[in-house]
Structure formats: C-alpha cells, structure tokens
Amino acid sequence: MKILETAITNKLGKTTKQAKPVNMLEMIMNLIFTVCGLIAVVFVLLITAFLIVSGVPAIKEIGIIDFLTGDIWASTAETPLYGILPFIMTSVYGTLGAILIGVPIGLLCAVFLAEIAHKKIAGIVRSAVDLLAGIPSAVYGLIGMIIIVPAVREIFDLPDGANLFSAIIVLAIMILPSVISVSETAIKAVPKEYKEASLALGATKTETVFKVIVPAAKSGILTAVVLGIGRAIGEAMAVMMVAGNVANMPGLFKSVRFLTTAVASEMSYSSGLQREALFSIALVLFVFIMIINLVLNLIVKRNKR
C-alpha cells in the first residue's frame, strides 16, 4: 500500500509543479495501472503463503522423511500410508523421458525452420507448431487414451497400454511447441558471419549446423529444454488420462501416478489428513517448479552477459 501511496503522491507532485490542471482521469488510470502491476506479485505471494501454510502441517504429522521417501501411498486404507516417493520418481522419470524424446525432435525441427526450409514451407510448419501449442491438454489426453494407449498395448504386446511410456510420448509431443519456438529464436540469433565463415572454410551444411550454429545457440537451446521441463512436470490432465494412475514405483511399462495427478485425482472427495497431504504434494510440486524457474533465470542472465 505504501508504494502505491508514494506513487500517487509522486504523480501529484509532478503535475502541480508543471502547473498543469490536475487531470483526474490521468490520476485514476495511473492508479489502475499500478494496481494491475501489483496483482501478479500479490497472487504469487498469496499462493506461496497458502501452499506453505496448508502443506506444512501434514508433512510435520507424517514426518518429512516418511513423506518424501516412503514408497507406499494408501491414503484411504485402514492404516493410511502417505509416501510420495513413487509420485516424485514418476514425475522425474516422465519429464526426463519427455525431454529425451522431445528435445532432439524439437531442436532438429527448429534447425529445419531456421536454416533449411523454404520460406513458404517454414511458414506452414511454424503455424502448425503454433496450433500444436494451442491444443488444450484434455484433447492431448483424449487422443492419447484412444490412440496411443491401445497402440502401445499392441506394439509392445502388453496386457494394458496405460503406463509411463504412453505418458512420456504424450508429454514429448506437448513440449514440442515451446522447445521448437525458443530454439528457433536462439538459432536465428546466431550471427550470420559464423555460418558464412564455416561454409567458406569448406564445412558442409550439416557440419555447420552441428559444429557452429548449435554450439553458438547453446544457452538459448538450454532455455528451451528448461521450459520443456517446466511444461512436462506441471502437466496433469493429459497424463491423468494415459498413465493409469496407480501409485506404483515407476517402470517404463507400469501404471504410474505423477505428482500433479496425485493431487488432482483425490482432491474432490478427500478429507482430513488425506486432504492436507494432497496440499503437501502440491507444495513439493511447487518447490520443483520454483527450482526450475530459478535455473531458467540463471541461464537467461548468463545469456545476457
């Protein structure tokens, strides 16, 4: 509030000094801009405070070691067990898998767009990528459930196709747009002279791409990877529909539950310690996202220097 007041008085002071008539509309708009600017900050602080306040009690009651390293989650059993290691490991493996598949495809697609494709074709591909970014996650989930899950079951001859592998495939597709657009920008930002020098020295196009352009765009590509990680670890709806949602320790062809889906699937009916534990899971997820953002900021900062 103080900042707000000083902002207003500053403004007032200026206008009177310049001896202009005090413009009410200008003042009110200024106030509105300031308030809108602060809203985002307020929400982040509120959410952080809320998650800590509602997530910490259950962790205390369960014990942080039991909570983070317990490998059995049985929230509605006679003697409930709240171990979230399966969810943490699933989220980590799932995200890693999605990055392993999604980043190479995305990077090569970005190279294609920036260096190889004809302008017209690049335009078409780029709008397709943008469209891919706009598809709601429930639609990804639905398509995964109806096409990918049965396909995985048939191809690998499994009894059931809803497993970590299907989730990884869906996540890999979902992170493509952000990986592609960020790495394309990074590749385009590489000075033309690098490329020209490399080609003039007799390197082939492929050598130029992999030995000159990609290394030069390294930090931009790293940003793309981190963004992809953020997207993959926070996704709930789509993986809920393809991963099977059983609280198993992760295995490639096992039915698994992610951190996000652990919260989403039980929230509606939960009560008591179970509900509090769900908040604690959300807190753990939040910490993960914070770490990812921090890493992202570090990379961007180093990038600028």
Add this chain to the structure above:
Amino acid sequence: MKKFISLICVTMLIVGIITGCGNNDTSATVSTDGSTSMEKVIGYLSEAYMEKNPNVKVTYNPTGSGSGIQAVIDGRCDIGLSSRDLTEEEKANLKETVIAIDGIAIIVNPENPVKNLSVEQIGEIYRGEITNWKDIGGNDTPIVCIGREAASGTRDGFEAITDTKDKCKYNQELTSTGDVVQTVAGNPNAIGYASLASVKDNVKILTVDNVEPTTHTIQEGSYKIQRNFVLVTKSNSPLSEAAQAFYNFATSDDADDFIINSGEIPIKR
C-alpha cells in the same frame, strides 16, 4: 458527451450487478451430511425440492457415510446420508430409510467371451489371485483390472461387496465412470466396474451369479453387487418442520423420477 453517456451506462450496469445478487432470502435450511456417493442423488432431489419451495435451502456436506452418521448423532445436521446400512448398534438411536439402490455393473470388452462371474471370482480377480482369463472360461490373455480413484464412492461400494477393500491390484485407477467405460471398450483384456446407469452399449455387462443387472433384479435383491442409499435420522427426536417436509418428499413417489435421473434405482414401494 459520449463519454459521459457511456459512464452512466457502466454505472447503471454495475449497480444492476450489485443489486442482482443477494435477493434470495431463505427462511429455512435443511442440512444433509454424509456419503460422497450420494452426491448426485441428493443433488437432484434438493434441486427439485428447492425449485418447488424457493424459501427452503437444502445443503449437502460431502464427508463420507461414517461422518454423516456421526453428524446426526452429534446434532450437527438434520439428515445423515449413508451408502451402507446401519449397524445394529447404530440402530439403537437412529432410524434408517432407504431412498434408492445403487447397482454396480461389472463390464468387459465386447470381444471377451466370458459372460458370467460369481461375486467370489470377481473378488479373486481384483485381489490378483486370478490373473488370466483362461482360468474363468475366457481366452488365454492376462486380466487388466480397471478401477476408480481411492476416494470414489463407486470404488468404496464395489470393494465392500466383493471383499477387496485395500487389497485391489489395479492396473488403472481412473477418475470418472466415463473413463472406465472408455478404457474397457478399448482393451479386450480389461474388466471394470461402473454405476449401471452410466454404462453404454460399447461394453458388455456381465451377469453376476447368473443374474443380469436390471431395475427389477436390483429392486428384488437377486443381483448382488448393489448397495442401499440411506437417509439417517434420530429415532427419538423429531425433525424440524422443513427437514421433515424434505424427508417426506425424498421418500415419496414424487422423488422416483429424480432418483432415476440421477442414475440410481428407486426402491419398490
């Protein structure tokens, strides 16, 4: 001038929004508390009742059958909702009135040759004691058990009847009936359970102990995988006037249509 007019319009709209709210004076409240499985039934009933009696508000607190029964004992609510019958001990002070029956259908993929299972066999399948369809007259393929998330009322009912509570070996835990039906329809090895009313014809409904689940077999009790939805009230002290009126409505013939609409089966009167 234009600005002035638009300012007046905006002001009037805002005033309209503000005055539009908060004009719903309710003179009486009926509070219900309990089973999460009864959410839909009680939702349909209270909505219909409040439409007819706009000055009465029916509230619902989804806490679970046990908590609902306890809430009636403590006097924290007017009517308790339970998706299990009361125990003899509870019946000492409480009265139960069945308002609807929930039939849970056992579904498999239409390609699956199995037509009938016993309640024991279903329990053995879900506990992981039978893992191949050939052991129960099907093809030589593994069984994939599809179920609901831990907090689901349907799961709670199913596990209680088949004696699989906390022992189920699920391959998938899905968060809606629609997902269960869709998954079973897409996997020839799958078996699942869902409220009878939600099952469509893209899956095959099994007979249980050779009884087909229909409104008739569920009402007469020959279809085994079913449970009662019960209103719980105190047996020694009377309900408030508003609560008694809602209770009378929920147990009358008028309620049957709403119970059917909510996907459950009304009792035979």
